[in-house]
Amino acid sequence: MAESPIYNPSTPLADLAQSLRQAQRVVALTGAGVSAESGVPTFRGPGGLWRNHRPEDLATPQAFKRDPRLVWEWYDWRRGLIAKVSPNPGHRALADLEHLVPEFTLITQNVDGLHRLAGSRNVLEIHGSIWEVRCTGCGRVAEDRRVPLPLMPYCEACGALLRPNVVWFGEALDPARLQTAHEALRLAEIMLVAGTSGVVQPAASFALWAKESGARLVEINPDPTPLTPYCDWVFQGKSGEVLPALLAAMKTVPV
Ligand code: OAD
DSSP: OOOOGGGSTTSHHHHHHHHHHHOSEEEEEEOTHHHHTTTOOOSSSTTOHHHHSOHHHHSSHHHHHHOHHHHHHHHHHHHHHHHTOOOOHHHHHHHHHHHHSSEEEEEEOOOSOHHHHHTOOSEEETTEEEEEEEETTTOOEEEOOOSSOOSSOBOTTTOOBEEEEEOOTTOOOOHHHHHHHHHHHHHOSEEEEESOOSOSTTHHHHHHHHHHTTOEEEEEOSSOOTTGGGOSEEEOSOHHHHHHHHHHHHHHSOO
16 A cells, blocks of 8 residues: 655655754734534635624624624524534644743634543643633633623623623734733744634734744645635645644654
8 A cells, every 4th residue: 555645754844844844933813713523604705704794793893882782692692502522633733842842932813622522732822711700890811611601691799791802803802912912923833824814813824923033934724814825734624634744744754
């Protein structure tokens, strides 16, 4: 039987595996595509959430002010969907990678919590978490895993309305988290970018910042993105297939 081309040391995958094994600092940026194989819909592209919903009706502070029940219904529906799914081999490979690289930072735009569930520890959830609520009155943030949520949910401490603790369009990212991400990007020798269309700022610029500071870039996505021309390695495939193959290849590299 012919050996899989993935394990041939002259393939780009083996070349990347070798470089990752030698690297001290690696960053990964993930987007909705990494959770697609778990059954979580992406935002753009076929079947994407923004195909049937307008972000300005559901994911802006103005939308919440105008119709908080509608926004909560949508988030409650997504929470119900995410509660039923599990991390896929792509999430698990990234969790594994954390053990093979001395300093590994995972920056995710995903709010679904699947990276942590897969075992990743050094995770920056720059768009927040769908499993956290934040009080619009006293600002208290709390984990809340109830599915379904009572609609509408109110703060136990002060009685004001709660909102999802996620970043909406037009809102700033948490400055401390952004600072930590910047630092990791500045020091990264290799940056993996998986499952993101690369069109939502500031995450869309992260790879270019890292490249300016000397990182080599890797893209894992079935489709090309605006970032593709800047990448040193491009794997046009699913993260749930490419990432486990990459981890398997890394484990065959002598250290
Ligand atoms: P998008 O929905 O914009 O892009 C998903 C990307 O995943 C696309 O480039 C797909 O080609 C790719 N993809 C699909 N299946 C894949 C698979 N199995 N493996 C790898 N890649 C796959 O999602 P994001 O880039 O995450 O923000 O979107 C960024 C932000 O826009 C989100 O965090 C969200 C959204 O509006 C907010 O809600 C603030």
